[in-house]
Amino acid sequence: MRKNKSGSEIADALSAFRGAFIGIGVFSGFINILALSGSLFMMEVYDRVIPSGSLPTLAGLFALVAILYFFQGALELMRTRLLTRIGASLDQTLGSRVFDAVIGLQLKAPRAAENSQPLRDLDTIRGFLSSSGPGAFFDLPWLPFYLGICFLFHQLLGMAVLCGVIFLVFLTLLTEIMSRLPTQETARQSVARSRILEMSRRNAEALVAMGMTGRVRQRWQEVSRRHIEAQQSTSDTSGGFGGLGRVFRMLLQSAVLAVGAYLVIGQETTSGVIIAGSILSARALAPIDLAISNWKGFSAARQAKQRLDKLLVLLPEQDPPMPLPKPQFEVAVQNLAATPPDVQRVVVQDVSFVLKPGSGLGVIGPSASGKSSLARLLVGIWSPQRGTIAIDGAPLNLWSPEALGAHIGYLPQNVELLDGTVGENICRFDPTATPEKIIAAARAASIHELILGLPQGYDTPVGEQGESLSSGQKQRLALARALFGDPFLVVLDEPNSNLDGEGEAALTQAMIGVRQRGGIVIVVAHRPSALAAVDLILAMAGGRQQAFGPKDEVLAKVLQPNPALKIISKPAAAS
The missing domain is CATH 1.20.1560.10 (ABC transporter type 1, transmembrane domain)
Incomplete structure (x- = not known):
């Protein structure tokens, strides 16, 4: 400082x-x-x-x-x-x-x-x-x-x-x-x-x-x-x-x-x-x-x-921490607890898990169970009140926001794009981004052909908050932004809330692609189609971790005795 x-x-x-x-x-x-x-x-x-x-x-x-x-x-x-x-x-x-x-x-x-x-x-x-x-x-x-x-x-x-x-x-x-x-x-x-x-x-x-x-x-x-x-x-x-x-x-x-x-x-x-x-x-x-x-x-x-x-x-200015190596081994969460800013109420507590390269984790639970709050904690938006989130053994606070952001892809529940072109939004407004990397991210999100159909292709202005695009197009474009640069950790919060069948298939392929290249993908889901590409499930209720493990085992364990955790087949309220 x-x-x-x-x-x-x-x-x-x-x-x-x-x-x-x-x-x-x-x-x-x-x-x-x-x-x-x-x-x-x-x-x-x-x-x-x-x-x-x-x-x-x-x-x-x-x-x-x-x-x-x-x-x-x-x-x-x-x-x-x-x-x-x-x-x-x-x-x-x-x-x-x-x-x-x-x-x-x-x-x-x-x-x-x-x-x-x-x-x-x-x-x-x-x-x-x-x-x-x-x-x-x-x-x-x-x-x-x-x-x-x-x-x-x-x-x-x-x-x-x-x-x-x-x-x-x-x-x-x-x-x-x-x-x-x-x-x-x-x-x-x-x-x-x-x-x-x-x-x-x-x-x-x-x-x-x-x-x-x-x-x-x-x-x-x-x-x-x-x-x-x-x-x-x-x-x-x-x-x-x-x-x-x-x-x-x-x-x-x-x-x-x-x-x-x-x-x-x-x-x-x-x-x-x-x-x-x-x-x-x-x-x-x-x-x-x-x-x-x-x-x-x-x-x-x-x-x-x-x-x-x-x-x-x-909000004092912080000296940038020493650069750390590119993450490639694990994401570890231990005894995590947190309260939202300006709110004296614990929304996440007693959450612990470890994810290895190639893992896909689905986070399920009823509304207000702390799923979106957990997503914000995992990408460094919020700071834990207790416990740690570490990437390759380094807590998130040891990374500068810019350095950490290069290794994280995040698709928030409420998608907003910035005033600029499609290409600029995909590359996160990085002036050094090459067209090859931008197109690679678009292909990973299966949106390349859709972009080519826009009036000016990748140079099409999206307008303020993406007002010139439909909700589904904005969500898929935000997915491409999250995948830009092949980040190690990709966190998707209700990524299919505005997607049709074609969009959901593209989402599944994108998640599989992250896992195949050795990345880790975490998806917060209410609709079962979003869980097709994951192998692990974290069930939450009341802000607490109820179960964590292989998908089939956890779903079989939590859905029958606890109907409140059941995944519904249509978009639900924000968690």
């Missing part, structure tokens, strides 16, 4: 840009010094040029201030571009890590409110870094510099600006206090809103067929209303205080002009100081005003960082 220096992976990633932040700080220093150009120019014009009537002096001063303005604009542009690139680099640095964490979160907490939220949180942080907000925070330390110059002009001018600073700091703190809860509520309702929409999209056919669309729409509208209300509250708070800050800053400029006029009338200062003091006061208060205006983004980015930090601590 990798250690984080600061306890926060985001902070550590940002620390890699320390040099860039130092450069931004230096740029901000020059920008704030150059920002004096306008006020000093106005002071010189009123105090020297107008009284002397010297046009050459005016032209020289204007040329000088134009050059200074150019450098100020160039530095601000460079600062903005640097911050934008820091945000992009942060996304590139942590993007893969957060993506992996999203996948891990789905496995550890599948019922989490919105598992894609971490990626949006990273977008929020990147968006804030690319906004004008960070520039305001880099300018804030220069506020005493401007305030000191105002005091140099005259003590009354300095006091007027200091009062303005105190008031705006108070507004900033009030903005933070008032916007914290609405910002959190906005994020929470946004997650709920997205969850309902995604659920409705995935179940669109059922919603329409059973007249549920209107009722689900009402739920979505209610959550959307709460989301909009929270968003409005956040915007009202941030925008209201931001507008008040801008109005006060304009009022303060007028107040500084009034104080300056009073001092000029009393002959305590020059007329140029009036204009210079007004410009300096605006510049001194501008970062505070900008910070208030960007407080909504800052608060959202801060909360996004806190959520990401908690997630990345929950």
Whole structure:
């Protein structure tokens, strides 16, 4: 496990840009010094040029201030571009890590409110870094510099600006206090809103067929209303205080002009100081005003960082284990027990068996007997609460997911394909896969001829979730994906639930092929046709192993005295 220096992976990633932040700080220093150009120019014009009537002096001063303005604009542009690139680099640095964490979160907490939220949180942080907000925070330390110059002009001018600073700091703190809860509520309702929409999209056919669309729409509208209300509250708070800050800053400029006029009338200062003091006061208060205006983004980015930090601590990055030899000897399960993620209920317990090369195991039992849970454990989706699953003597946790995945084929009960071509789905989106290996997997699943009949053959887009294919075609294509690369262990969960007679015959031949090449195949079955190619049976009930051994012996033993274990001849509910 990798250690984080600061306890926060985001902070550590940002620390890699320390040099860039130092450069931004230096740029901000020059920008704030150059920002004096306008006020000093106005002071010189009123105090020297107008009284002397010297046009050459005016032209020289204007040329000088134009050059200074150019450098100020160039530095601000460079600062903005640097911050934008820091945000992009942060996304590139942590993007893969957060993506992996999203996948891990789905496995550890599948019922989490919105598992894609971490990626949006990273977008929020990147968006804030690319906004004008960070520039305001880099300018804030220069506020005493401007305030000191105002005091140099005259003590009354300095006091007027200091009062303005105190008031705006108070507004900033009030903005933070008032916007914290609405910002959190906005994020929470946004997650709920997205969850309902995604659920409705995935179940669109059922919603329409059973007249549920209107009722689900009402739920979505209610959550959307709460989301909009929270968003409005956040915007009202941030925008209201931001507008008040801008109005006060304009009022303060007028107040500084009034104080300056009073001092000029009393002959305590020059007329140029009036204009210079007004410009300096605006510049001194501008970062505070900008910070208030960007407080909504800052608060959202801060909360996004806190959520990401908690997630990345929950799912720490693991150092890849040492590569192990290609498995070829056995799969051993000893005293296995497990509970599903987010559920305090044991669904598999006291399961033990050993499978040798060429073995075919059928897992049978009534619904909710733990068959599909066992399948998830065997392929490493879930981690055992007790006991071990070992391939060639090595527990699954000693394999990296990528290395283990190359030796495992898995056909889940609910088949979903990824948006890509038929060939890409078969080869598991491996860019190094050769056409020969893809076709070999398709032939092993007896789907090669079917693929050739598609509009573009292996280059046919399957669409999102395989929407352009029938259920049977998707299941057979997923079987080819499971067989790609000749994996040592092939686990099939209800692989014939959508297959016709031809598909079931192809499934049987595929299982025989795995056994003949020295692999191990495990099939979770409700229909007897799926057991034609196995030689061993594991009977389960209530999450416990009831019997294990040769197929004929176990079936003869368990079916007669325990009708609950009987294999039915049609698809049953998910186990």
